[in-house]
Amino acid sequence: MKTAYYIGLMSGTSMDGIDAVLVDFAGDQPQLVASHTQVIPTHLFKGLQRLCEPGSDEINRLGRLDRSVGQLFGAAVNELLAKANIDKSQVIAIGSHGQTVRHMPSLEIGFTLQIGDPNTIAVATGIDVIADFRRKDIALGGQGAPLVPAFHQQLFATPEQHRMILNIGGIANVTYLPAEDSNNQSQVVGFDTGPGNTLLDAWCQQVKGEPYDDNGAWAKEGTTDATLLQQLKAHPYFALGYPKSTGKELFSQNWIEQQLAAYGQLDEGDIQSTLLDLTCQTIASDIMKLSAHGELFVCGGGAYNAEMMKRIAQLLPGYRTTTTRELGVSPKWVEAIAFAWLAMRYEHSLPANLPAVTGASREAILGARFCAA
Known part of the structure; x- marks a missing residue:
C-alpha cells in the first residue's frame, strides 16, 4: 500500500x-x-x-x-x-x-x-x-x-453546522468554521484569544512547585475575586479586533506579579481560580462575538483540564462543548x-x-x- x-x-x-x-x-x-x-x-x-x-x-x-x-x-x-x-x-x-x-x-x-x-x-x-x-x-x-486554522478548515469544517475549534495551549486560539459555504477561505476566522494555560502554570509553579494544576483541582477549591478579574480583563489585548496573536511577552509571570502588587493580598487558591476564569471568560467572550451557538471542539492541554472545560461550557450554553476526539483526532496531537x-x-x-x-x-x-x- x-x-x-x-x-x-x-x-x-x-x-x-x-x-x-x-x-x-x-x-x-x-x-x-x-x-x-x-x-x-x-x-x-x-x-x-x-x-x-x-x-x-x-x-x-x-x-x-x-x-x-x-x-x-x-x-x-x-x-x-x-x-x-x-x-x-x-x-x-x-x-x-x-x-x-x-x-x-x-x-x-x-x-x-x-x-x-x-x-x-x-x-x-x-x-x-x-x-x-x-x-x-x-x-x-x-x-x-495562528497557522492552524487552515488545517482545521480542511479537517473539521462541515456545511451543516457552525464549528469552533479551540486550542488551549499556553496561549489559547480559536478557529471559526461557519456552516454556510464553509469552503470559502475568506469566511474562516482564527486568532489568539489570550492566555490559555500559561498564567495558570506559572502561578502553580511559583506557589506549589508543580508544573501545572492537575485537572484544575486547585482552582476549583478557590473563589474567584471579581475585582481582580476585572482588572486582569482590562488588559488592552482583549479589546483588540482580529487578526491578532500574542504570547508570553504580554502574559507572563512578571505581568501577574505586577497586577497582584497593585491589588493587594489574596489567597493563593483564589488567585488560581481568578486566573482560570480569565482564560475561560476571555475565550467565551470572543467565541460569542463570532456566533452565539454551534459546536465547540477543544484540543490542546486545556482539553484535559476538567474544571476549565466545565467553566467554558457553562459560559457558552448555546454550544455543545466537547473535544476533537469526537472528530477522530486526539486533542493532544x-x-x-x-x-x-x-x-x-x-x-x-x-x-x-x-x-x-x-x-x-x-x-x-x-x-x-x-x-x-
Missing part, C-alpha cells in the same frame, strides 16, 4: 514537552500512525524560560539553546520512528514548528523567532526538515499566527499533526496561510527546506 509519511514536531508556549507525530497523507484524510512526547530536561526548560525574558548575553544563550533544542527535536524523531518501526527512508519530510522565544508581530517592524536548528534536526535524523513557517506570513504583513500537514503543503508547493486569519496581504507557501544530504 502506498504511503505518504510526514512527521510533525510541536513545542508550544507551555514548554512542557515536544510532541512528535508520524502522519500518513496518502488518503483523503491524514492518518495518525504513531506519536511520541519527548520530555524537555529541566536544565533546558529553565534555559528557555530565561531566554524568553530580556536579559544579558542573549546571543550566546540563543545560539547554544538553538542547537540544544534541535538535538532534542532530532531525538524525538528518532524515538518516534523506533516506536513505529518505520525506517527514515520512508519519511518524506519533517515539519518542525520549533520553540518560540519571541513573538512580537505588532511592532513597527514585527518579528517572530522560533529556535531548534532545523539543520541539526536534519543531520540527527537523516530526513529533510521543513521549518520557519511563520516568518513569510509576517513578511507579508501578517501576524504569523492536533497541533503536531498540523505541522506535518504544513510540511506536506510545502512539499506540494501549496499555500498554507489564511490571510483573513493572519492579516497577510496574500496566500503563501510557508516554510523552507533544510536538507539532510
Whole structure:
C-alpha cells in the first residue's frame, strides 16, 4: 500500500514537552500512525524560560539553546520512528514548528523567532526538515499566527453546522468554521484569544512547585475575586479586533506579579481560580462575538483540564462543548499533526496561510527546506 509519511514536531508556549507525530497523507484524510512526547530536561526548560525574558548575553544563550533544542527535536524523531518501526527512508519530510522565544508581530517592524536548528534536526535524523513557517506570513504583513486554522478548515469544517475549534495551549486560539459555504477561505476566522494555560502554570509553579494544576483541582477549591478579574480583563489585548496573536511577552509571570502588587493580598487558591476564569471568560467572550451557538471542539492541554472545560461550557450554553476526539483526532496531537500537514503543503508547493486569519496581504507557501544530504 502506498504511503505518504510526514512527521510533525510541536513545542508550544507551555514548554512542557515536544510532541512528535508520524502522519500518513496518502488518503483523503491524514492518518495518525504513531506519536511520541519527548520530555524537555529541566536544565533546558529553565534555559528557555530565561531566554524568553530580556536579559544579558542573549546571543550566546540563543545560539547554544538553538542547537540544544534541535538535538532534542532530532531525538524525538528518532524515538518516534523506533516506536513505529518505520525506517527514515520512508519519511518524506519533517515539519518542525520549533520553540518560540519571541513573538512580537505588532511592532513597527514585527518579528517572530522560533529556535531548534532545523539543520541539526536534519543531520540527527537523516530526513529533510521543513521549518520557519511563520516568518513569510509576517513578511507579508501578517501576524504569523495562528497557522492552524487552515488545517482545521480542511479537517473539521462541515456545511451543516457552525464549528469552533479551540486550542488551549499556553496561549489559547480559536478557529471559526461557519456552516454556510464553509469552503470559502475568506469566511474562516482564527486568532489568539489570550492566555490559555500559561498564567495558570506559572502561578502553580511559583506557589506549589508543580508544573501545572492537575485537572484544575486547585482552582476549583478557590473563589474567584471579581475585582481582580476585572482588572486582569482590562488588559488592552482583549479589546483588540482580529487578526491578532500574542504570547508570553504580554502574559507572563512578571505581568501577574505586577497586577497582584497593585491589588493587594489574596489567597493563593483564589488567585488560581481568578486566573482560570480569565482564560475561560476571555475565550467565551470572543467565541460569542463570532456566533452565539454551534459546536465547540477543544484540543490542546486545556482539553484535559476538567474544571476549565466545565467553566467554558457553562459560559457558552448555546454550544455543545466537547473535544476533537469526537472528530477522530486526539486533542493532544492536533497541533503536531498540523505541522506535518504544513510540511506536506510545502512539499506540494501549496499555500498554507489564511490571510483573513493572519492579516497577510496574500496566500503563501510557508516554510523552507533544510536538507539532510
